[in-house]
Amino acid sequence: DAGVTQSPTHLIKTRGQQVTLRCSPKSGHDTVSWYQQALGQGPQFIFQYYEEEERQRGNFPDRFSGHQYPNYSSELNVNALLLGDSALYLCASSRVRLDTQYFGPGTRLTVL
């Protein structure tokens, strides 16, 4: 049974560029949440997708957007990258209302 997977592992971009990160949830899970983890900090909630719709959103600007596909996989898109967007981006999957979230290995984004 595959756990949560993410791609790519690492990514280097320059300011102003756009990036797309991908996540496949754990088998049997239908809800995907995205988190940003800056160095030395706890993960911060970006948004959550269920039934292909954004259900909840944290305090992140509209430059951060996402998508969920019918197979429950998800994408995180960030436009107009800033230096401050450099972080580890984690996705977590769960079964809706069961709350236990399992994290993927993350994508390390570096913005130069």
Next chain:
Amino acid sequence: GENVEQHPSTLSVQEGDSAVIKCTYSDSASNYFPWYKQELGKRPQLIIDIRSNVGEKKDQRIAVTLNKTAKHFSLHITETQPEDSAVYFCAASELGYSTLTFGKGTMLLVSP
């Protein structure tokens, strides 16, 4: 929104000692409290969680206690081992919403 405070930020113990990490939360609607362990360069891994209808939960050397009145919860690790060395995060959410608010983490160092 929810705010989670975590203390201490670093904790050094000798192998075999006990370790206690404490968290407080602000939103009385929160009723689900997981703890994650994150080793360097790895994903956060769920080690134990507790729901607010329970005051204490134990799993081998790990236990979590919850005081709803005071809005604080704690992680207790007994008989610590060097492999327990990692960053530990507490989190809080409201059941059914799956959006976790994390503390800033505690780096636990267990010396042989």
